[in-house]
Amino acid sequence: MxxxxxxxxxxxxxxxxxxxxxxxxxxxxxxxxxxxxxxxxxxxxxxxxxxxxxxxxxxxxxxxxxxxxxxxxGSHRFRWSEVGRFFTVSFPVTVYRARAWWITVGLAFTGVWLLLMAYVAGHPETQRALMSEGQISSLVDHDFENYYSEHPAQDFAFQVWTNNAWVAALCLASGVLVVPVFYMLWTNLLNLAVSGGVMISHDRGELFFGLLAPHGLLELTAVFVAAGVGLRIGWSWIVPGPGLTRSRSLAETTRAAMTVAVGLVVVLLVSAGVEAFVTPSGLPTVARILIGAGVWGGFLVYVFAFGSRAAARGETGDIVRESREEYAPTV
Structure with missing residues (x-):
């Protein structure tokens, strides 16, 4: 040529x-x-x-x-109004619309955890089958308490944040397969139940709940949201909604999961801050729990107030639909 x-x-x-x-x-x-x-x-x-x-x-x-x-x-230009819309509409309405899923997950997790923890606490032979005597003594005497203060607070916060964000991401990403979500929930449940049961049986229950509650309320709720939305993804292709094909149902639910994933990064950052700076602080136990409960309650009020209002207006939190005009041909 x-x-x-x-x-x-x-x-x-x-x-x-x-x-x-x-x-x-x-x-x-x-x-x-x-x-x-x-x-x-x-x-x-x-x-x-x-x-x-x-x-x-x-x-x-x-x-x-x-x-x-x-x-x-069409070129998409960043606007601060989009950030505001995400946190006042897209994220809360997506979490709100999936509330039946994550509330069910949370209640089931909590119920099984309490029953299993009570069983472990009442059966020393089960404790010894799961842990050696040395491990039990270390956990009760110092390991559980020292976990929250053995590293600088800012480093610990970053470690906790990345770990929890990874767990939440796995719940969302593997939701289409369903089974991995239950496996991750069971792994976390078993760890909490065994630790709690051992601590309670050695009269350290007050310390256990005093250290877990401040950050655990928000942190576990975030994991429940991720797991609930992940299971919703799996259900969307098993039983598509009325008038939807499996592919369209899966696509719409997956887009919602993307919104939740971004929002939970911020939620888990807050819970990591509480875990690193409030949980090991010298504040009285009641004060620390009240702070954690306040942050947790604030999140629930935020989701239900903003989410219900947006849902009443017909908002779905679908990030693709919101962006369509930005990517339309310029005429």
């Missing part, structure tokens, strides 16, 4: 395409022309790449095609 001849033949189209991509507003005819020229330019780029891969021409055409694609789809 004669590269110079090819460039001379199509230069006018490329210049016109470049001109249209720089225009802020286009008429309907110009928008159609932009799309047609973009399609031709992508073909030209493919031809040049396969037959005469001149690096200078490839770079120019690649840049032109990318600019034209951005002009067709």
């Amino acid at each position: 004669d590269l110079d001849a090819y460039v001379a033949e199509h230069r006018g189209q490329w210049q016109r395409l470049e001109h249209l991509t720089r225009r802020r507003k286009l008429s309907a005819e110009e928008a159609d022309e932009l799309i047609a020229l973009y399609q031709r330019a992508t073909t030209h780029l493919s031809v040049v790449r396969s037959r005469t891969p001149d690096p200078v021409l490839l770079a120019r055409l690649s840049q032109l095609v990318l600019a034209a694609r951005a002009a067709i789809t």
Whole structure:
């Protein structure tokens, strides 16, 4: 292929395409022309790449095609109002609409945890089957209490935050398979039940709940939300909603999970701060629990107040629908 001849033949189209991509507003005819020229330019780029891969021409055409694609789809500009809408509409309404799922998960988890913890506390032989005498003594005497204060608070907060965010992400990501969500919930439940049962049987129950409650209320609720939404994803393709195909039902529920994932990052950051700075503090136990209960109650009020209001207006929290106009062709 004669590269110079090819460039001379199509230069006018490329210049016109470049001109249209720089225009802020286009008429309907110009928008159609932009799309047609973009399609031709992508073909030209493919031809040049396969037959005469001149690096200078490839770079120019690649840049032109990318600019034209951005002009067709529309450029999304960051606005602080979008952040405000996310935290006042998208996140709370998505969590609110999934409330039946995460409340059910939370109640089931708490009920099984309390029963299993009571069983472990009342059966020393079970404790010894799960832990050695040395491990039990270490847990009761210092390990459980020292866990919250053995590292600098800011480092501990970051460690807790990343770990809990990872657990929440796994619950959301594996929800389509259903079983992994139950496995992660069971793992956390068993750890809490064994630790609590051992502490209670050695008259350290007040210390256990005094250290767990301040951050645990919000932290576990965030995990319940992630697990509930994750299970909702799995259920969406098992039993699609009325008038929905399995793929559409799964897509809509997964988009909701993306909203929840982003919001829970902030929620878990707050719970990590409480765990690192309030739980091991020298405040009286009652004061620490009241702080944790206040933060937890604030989250619930936030979700139900903002979420119910947005749901009444017909909001769904679907981030794709909200963004469609931003990615529409500019005419």
